Amino acid sequence: MQIDSINIAQTASAATIIYEALKKAIIEGQLADGAPLRQDEIAKMFNTSRIPVREAITMLEQQGLVVTQRYKGAVVAGISPDEAAEIWDFRALVEGHVIEAAVPRMSDETLELARSYLMAFSEGATPVDWGDQNRKFHTILYRDSGLFYHLGVIEKTLDRVDRYLRAQLALSNGLARANREHEAILAACERRDATRAAELTRQHILGAKTNLLDNLRKR
Amino acid sequence: MQIDSINIAQTASAATIIYEALKKAIIEGQLADGAPLRQDEIAKMFNTSRIPVREAITMLEQQGLVVTQRYKGAVVAGISPDEAAEIWDFRALVEGHVIEAAVPRMSDETLELARSYLMAFSEGATPVDWGDQNRKFHTILYRDSGLFYHLGVIEKTLDRVDRYLRAQLALSNGLARANREHEAILAACERRDATRAAELTRQHILGAKTNLLDNLRKR
DNA sequence: CACTTGCATATTGTATCCAATATTCGATAT
DNA sequence: ATATCGAATATTGGATACAATATGCAAGTG
Structure with a gap:
């Protein structure tokens, strides 16, 4: 076929979009060391529920960009x-x-x-x-x-x-x-x-x- | 005080427990390359909902131990x-x-x-x-x-x-x-x-x- | 006044439910 | 017989609702 097509399956999930945005904010220093990441707040910013926000934060934690404590939440990870x-x-x-x-x-x-x-x-x-x-x-x-x-x-x-x-x-x-x-x-x-x-x-x-x-x- | 205590805040979440178990299974080869990780199945094994299972899978994905495709799910990542x-x-x-x-x-x-x-x-x-x-x-x-x-x-x-x-x-x-x-x-x-x-x-x-x-x- | 205690509120963790997409399989047409 | 279409089923993604825990504050106690 001769149609310009994009692979729709590759469109990003909400979690991925939020992850990229938060990562950018941390990398560029818009979120300072120790700044808390409130799930509710972020969910409202992106007009989603907290579920994809939580997955995004999980990704950030695996990358070492934030540290989380159970029932306390995530904060931007500093560096000594x-x-x-x-x-x-x-x-x-x-x-x-x-x-x-x-x-x-x-x-x-x-x-x-x-x-x-x-x-x-x-x-x-x-x-x-x-x-x-x-x-x-x-x-x-x-x-x-x-x-x-x-x-x-x-x-x-x-x-x-x-x-x-x-x-x-x-x-x-x-x-x-x-x-x-x-x-x-x-x-x-x-x-x-x-x-x-x-x-x-x-x-x-x-x-x-x-x-x-x-x-x-x-x- | 003189009581043997453990820091309850450090007890693992369901997501972490599932993550560790899946990681072990992959590392030890009990789950072969390309084996699919069905959320429902895993949730039943651990007697939880799919939510913590999904967080565990996103952790595995960040580690490169599984690859996921949207709406298709995660499979154990092989290596060429x-x-x-x-x-x-x-x-x-x-x-x-x-x-x-x-x-x-x-x-x-x-x-x-x-x-x-x-x-x-x-x-x-x-x-x-x-x-x-x-x-x-x-x-x-x-x-x-x-x-x-x-x-x-x-x-x-x-x-x-x-x-x-x-x-x-x-x-x-x-x-x-x-x-x-x-x-x-x-x-x-x-x-x-x-x-x-x-x-x-x-x-x-x-x-x-x-x-x-x-x-x-x-x- | 310092200190504890209990409650109200805020926040995170998980379960349940619905929506979106993929997959399977049978019916139909050629 | 083979290919194509479509419905039924399976599976994942996300929203809502509820449970568990933390935090702040006010009242009570010494």
């Missing part, structure tokens, strides 16, 4: 400096490995996309812009690795710390430094120097870690 | 040889890193526990025994790293592939080889040789990977 330090170490380990696997298989199209995100990053005006473009830039460089399990773990880890990542970018020297280091990583990819790209990625992440921790402790 | 290969690579990367961090902080008590699991492993009679003791052995060696995020990711990864891990152990040369390699890893830990323990752990996991893949392809 120690946890942040560990998660940045984890990122350096996994993202370094993945980019090393990706470089030999990296298409020209990928490199072009990466460069466009890099430009959008340096032209961004708000923390949300910076965070979005920063994430797009990194993710695209990992994609051609074809390591889907690794990629999934990285996604979940980034979701978990996105708020803090944005905060780090917004620090005084965060943006300029990120730009410089992104440029170097991309250059290594373009030279097809996988080892170097991996090394630069690890340094980039670990540098961001110390930068962030210095500031977390200062407060 | 490619995915298996990638996940074993991931394990080698992360578990190698974690054991290296753990060795310098490893307590004598941990080493004793590890040795007891090793003995129980070699004396086990069934695939379930082998799998349990194997997992206990590895997990205890990682614990003293204090890297909770890494440990959580490792747990989830092992849950995802536990069935295949058992299968690999049950292969002709699986047990003897695992025993030999475990012994070497533990010896390195006892010598406080972190680098060597990490290297042996990586080899152990990657060796199991090729062993498993040879057999997956044979079928």
Whole structure:
């Protein structure tokens, strides 16, 4: 048949829609650490019953984005400096490995996309812009690795710390430094120097870690 | 007060109980790949309504242990040889890193526990025994790293592939080889040789990977 | 006034019921 | 005989109603 069709079976359930919306709100920091998620309130916002809301909250809990206590409800999960330090170490380990696997298989199209995100990053005006473009830039460089399990773990880890990542970018020297280091990583990819790209990625992440921790402790 | 008390708030909800039971059934292979999870059936088994069953299934889905299709339901998620290969690579990367961090902080008590699991492993009679003791052995060696995020990711990864891990152990040369390699890893830990323990752990996991893949392809 | 106790209210957990969709199976037509 | 259609059944998704628990407050007690 010659009809433009979409697979209706893939339309999202109410639970999925609510989950995505809440996840976005948490990731972008619109819901602060410790903020409670009231089922009734959310249900009214989405004009549904509490059932899909509960399923959405269950998903968020599995992702580690909220913590729930029985009969008390869910609150947005914060992150301690120690946890942040560990998660940045984890990122350096996994993202370094993945980019090393990706470089030999990296298409020209990928490199072009990466460069466009890099430009959008340096032209961004708000923390949300910076965070979005920063994430797009990194993710695209990992994609051609074809390591889907690794990629999934990285996604979940980034979701978990996105708020803090944005905060780090917004620090005084965060943006300029990120730009410089992104440029170097991309250059290594373009030279097809996988080892170097991996090394630069690890340094980039670990540098961001110390930068962030210095500031977390200062407060 | 002098009363033996338990924190009732920590008693599990119906959804959690069902989740744990289903997870166990999937991990131990009692539910085969592709087996459907009928909400009504499970609800009757646990003498509850379908609501907590659905929450349990959404938890399983977030863990990647089942895949669901709207209005069609959930089935146990299988794993392709490619995915298996990638996940074993991931394990080698992360578990190698974690054991290296753990060795310098490893307590004598941990080493004793590890040795007891090793003995129980070699004396086990069934695939379930082998799998349990194997997992206990590895997990205890990682614990003293204090890297909770890494440990959580490792747990989830092992849950995802536990069935295949058992299968690999049950292969002709699986047990003897695992025993030999475990012994070497533990010896390195006892010598406080972190680098060597990490290297042996990586080899152990990657060796199991090729062993498993040879057999997956044979079928 | 500090402290407990009991009640009213708020919130979450679960059961029951209805709606939406998928699947099975038989009847019919070609 | 095979394919197609449609009704009956099975199954999941969601709304409503009720039960269990937590929280805040006011009255009572010392």
